[in-house]
Amino acid sequence: MKTPLIDRRDFLRAAGVGFMAAMAPSAWATTLSTDAVFATAFVKRDGSFGAAVLSEAGKVLHAIDLPDRGHDVTFDPISKRSVVFARQPGTFAVVFDHSGRDAPLTIASIAGRHFFGHGVFSADGALLYATENDFDNAAGVVGVYDARAKFSRVGEFPTYGMGPHELLLLGDGRTIAVANGGIETHPDYGRAELNIATMKPSYVLIDRVT
16 A cells, blocks of 8 residues: 655655755655655565655655565654554564665564554654554554664553554544454464454544553
8 A cells, every 4th residue: 555654845844954865866856856755565576575665656766675565654754764564464564764774674573463554653753653463362452662772662552442453643642543443363364354243343542641
């Protein structure tokens, strides 16, 4: 899926001089001439996987390799980094900067959890929140990662439902909205949906501070 990251003017303002200097001239010219910047996970012609930052016209500004299929990408305008999450039931997320100056950093899910393909940064960029599956207990959780300590996992809290997918940080900077699909899955069964007859989707608002 293609994720809009930020309006071009806001992107350039947030990126700053360091980002501009690090980009190749051709990529920088493309960024200047486009109205928006997007990021997406993709499948290459040879069947391998990657993620890329694109201009609105579809020109690749920067790309990285992924170990398996990716899903969604979230962007932190503070650090100018993005995180691409594995498609569920994947166990990796990859942090990368759009200039390619720093090597990508892989986040591995802890034992008993896998990612659900989505995440969001706190407004100050200090924390990354990711929807995850506590699959042995058929429960959704949000994993919390410290972006200033190499994305070490520092905690989790429940989503009060099964199969959390998308999550968004609302305008107050502390409320996280989570869409629970209500579908039980387990990596032993791939992407099979195990409780269709009893599934209970929900939309939950969670105070990330308390």
